[in-house]
Amino acid sequence: MRYDARMDAPEKRTLALYLLSVxxxxxxxxxxxxxxxxxxxxxxxDAPESELRRLDFEGSRLERLLAARQxxxxxGALEHLNARGIAFVGWGDERYPELLSRVTDAPVGLYCLGDxxxxxxxxxxxxGSRKCSERGKEHAAHFGRDLAELAVPVVSGMALxxxxxxxxxxxxxxxxxxxxxxxxxxxxxxxxxxxxxEELKAKALVxxxxxxxxxxxxxxxxxxxxxxxxxxxxxxxxxxALGSGALITAKLALEQGREVFALPGPLKSxxxxxxxxxxxxxxxxxxxxxxxxxxxxxTNRAVLHSERFAQGGGxxxxxxxxxxxPFQPGLSPEEAALLEAVSYEGTHINALxxxxxxxxxxxxxxxxxxxxxxxxxxxxxxxYLRV
Numbered sequence: 001m002r003y004d005a006r007m008d009a010p011e012k013r014t015l016a017l018y019l020l021s022v023x024x025x026x027x028x029x030x031x032x033x034x035x036x037x038x039x040x041x042x043x044x045x046d047a048p049e050s051e052l053r054r055l056d057f058e059g060s061r062l063e064r065l066l067a068a069r070q071x072x073x074x075x076g077a078l079e080h081l082n083a084r085g086i087a088f089v090g091w092g093d094e095r096y097p098e099l100l101s102r103v104t105d106a107p108v109g110l111y112c113l114g115d116x117x118x119x120x121x122x123x124x125x126x127x128g129s130r131k132c133s134e135r136g137k138e139h140a141a142h143f144g145r146d147l148a149e150l151a152v153p154v155v156s157g158m159a160l161x162x163x164x165x166x167x168x169x170x171x172x173x174x175x176x177x178x179x180x181x182x183x184x185x186x187x188x189x190x191x192x193x194x195x196x197x198e199e200l201k202a203k204a205l206v207x208x209x210x211x212x213x214x215x216x217x218x219x220x221x222x223x224x225x226x227x228x229x230x231x232x233x234x235x236x237x238x239x240x241a242l243g244s245g246a247l248i249t250a251k252l253a254l255e256q257g258r259e260v261f262a263l264p265g266p267l268k269s270x271x272x273x274x275x276x277x278x279x280x281x282x283x284x285x286x287x288x289x290x291x292x293x294x295x296x297x298x299t300n301r302a303v304l305h306s307e308r309f310a311q312g313g314g315x316x317x318x319x320x321x322x323x324x325x326p327f328q329p330g331l332s333p334e335e336a337a338l339l340e341a342v343s344y345e346g347t348h349i350n351a352l353x354x355x356x357x358x359x360x361x362x363x364x365x366x367x368x369x370x371x372x373x374x375x376x377x378x379x380x381x382x383x384y385l386r387v
Contacts, residue, residue, distance in 0.1 A: 012042035015074040017090030019044065021109035022077075022211055023068040026061065028091060028106060033057070044069075086185060086212055087112040095120065100230040103256055107209035107227065113185045114205035118176050123153035124293065125232040125253070127225075127246040128162025128239040133271050136162055136239035139263055141169030143236060146290040148175025150304040155180065155232045157224065158197065158206075160190055162238045162246070171199055180227045181208040182220035189216040225249040226256075233297065234259035237284060240274030247274050250284065259296055260284040303333045331373075334358075338366045339386070342376050346383040 016034075020026040031041060037055045038047050049066060057065070078088055089095045091108045097119045100106050112119070124147050126140055140162045144154045148170035156163040158179040170177035179200050183189050185208045188197045200206050209227060210220065225248050229235050235253040237260070240246035250260050262284035265272030278284035287293055294300050331339065341347065341355050353363050367384055370376045376384050 009040070009042045012045045013040075013092070014078070014088070014090050016041050016044040017092075017109050018074045018078055018088055019068050019072060020065065021088075021090075021107070021111075021209070022072055022074075023061070023064040026065075026108050027104070028101075028108070029104070030057065030061065031091060031108065081111070081212065084186070084212075085113060087116050089116065097231055099232070100227065103226060103230040105226060106230060110207050110209060111185050111212060112205060112207045113201045114203075115176075116205065118153050118178050118205040119207060119231055121153050121176070123155040123176075123178060123232045125155040125228050125235040125249065126162065126166035127156060127228065127235060127237055127249045129241055129244045129246060129271060129274075130159050130161040130163075131241075131271070132161040132239045133265075133269065136265070136271060137165035140165035140238045141172070143238070143290060144169025144177070145173050145175075147293075148173035148177060150290075150301065151175060152304075153178050153231075155228055157182070157221070157228055158189075158193055158200070160192060164193055164196055166238075167196060167200060167204075171203060174203065177204045178231060179204070179206045180224050180231070181206060181216075182210070182224045183216035184208060184210050184212040184214040186212045187214065187216060221245060222248050226252045229253035229256055229258055232258060234261060234293065236261045236263070236287070236293065237275050237278060238263050239265060239271040241270055242273045242277060244274050247278070250278055254283060261287045261293055261296075263287065298331045298336065299333050331370075332366075334362075335366050335370055338363070339370055339375055342370075342384050342386045344386045346379055346385045349382045349384065352384070 020030070033055055034044055035041055038044060038051065052062065052066065055062065081088055089110045089112060095116050096110070099122055126143055128136060128140060144166040147154050153176040154166055154170040155178045156166045158164060158167060158181060167177050167179060177200065181189065185206050188194050197206065209224070222245060225245065229249050229252045235250055235258055237246050237250055253260050260278065260283055262275040262278045264279065264286055265275060275284070279286045285296065291301065337356060338352060341352055349360070349363060349367070353360050356363070367376065371378060375387065377387050378384055
């Protein structure tokens with residue numbers, strides 16, 4: 001299938017986002033620039049080059065975009081990806097991760113293999129060094145399993161060492177986990193993780209901002225770290241030396257307003273210098289178990305078990321964490337569940353009462369607290385909107 005100018009606007013918008021993804025390093029702010037200059041994003045497909053050259057793109061972005069538009073058949077490419085089971089999720093798509101959409105330099109498109117719904121849920125990142133101790137890998141697997149058993153998606157980078165152990169722990173639960181790659185989703189890197197990759201693809205989710213076929217270049221890995229933290233409510237650093245890429249993820253998480261946690265290690269271990277630095281400088285909270293993490297988000301194991309597994313899903317039954325309650329610092333479990341049910345377009349209080357199975361007075365009380373905390377706003381006619 002090739003591009004047809006008679007395609008409707010949503011189709012053209014998806015094609016435009018794919019082109020921007022292929023052109024690389026386009027962010028939401030560049031979409032605003034295109035809309036301001038062309039009137040709509042879908043107009044990119046038909047706009048003459050002269051109009052595009054009037055747009056104020058910095059660096060080589062415009063030339064890369066023109067080259068992508070000249071040499072790519074986006075409609076045919078997306079059809080080919082779909083045939084291979086690779087989903088392209090563009091900015092503004094209802095499947096695009098809500099947490100990641102709040103990141104200023106979020107990618108305009110994601111390529112996904114597996115259960116796309118997993119990235120819509122608020123996960124917990126587990127990261128650490130490739131070179132690590134056996135004890136560190138045991139800790140990563142333990143935390144990965146504990147979180148996944150509570151239907152909290154474990155987000156990591158499928159690297160050797162801590163990352164791979166975290167994914168393996170989550171899969172053993174069995175429970176949800178998301179691997180963010182620094183290459184195309186069809187490229188297995190590191191090659192030692194072929195079996196892990198196949199299991200992630202079949203039972204969980206593998207994603208990347210890089211088009212399929214993209215090789216694992218060194219500069220991709222620091223860049224992909226913003227997606228690992230961006231998909232997560234918090235980041236746990238298990239083992240990391242000073243200068244480790246895991247510390248880059250921790251730094252990005254702090255910039256994104258996420259919680260950062262770190263495990264202490266043996267005093268003379270070179271694998272603990274980075275985590276100890278995070279703790280000593282106040283950049284990370286020292287934790288010893290999953291309960292230490294949960295309490296920071298106003299919940300606990302008992303609440304998550306009762307709320308999640310009562311719905312008939314969750315990790316214990318091999319579910320994909322549908323309806324999982326997101327972590328939100330400072331919220332009670334009831335407030336967190338209610339916040340997740342309120343849409344950005346507006347949700348009526350009667351719908352909230354019915355969905356959550358609570359009384360109207362209780363619902364109003366929780367809504368009032370969420371409004372005080374600046375997370376929702378009330379509208380006329382009994383509607384509430386997420387902000």
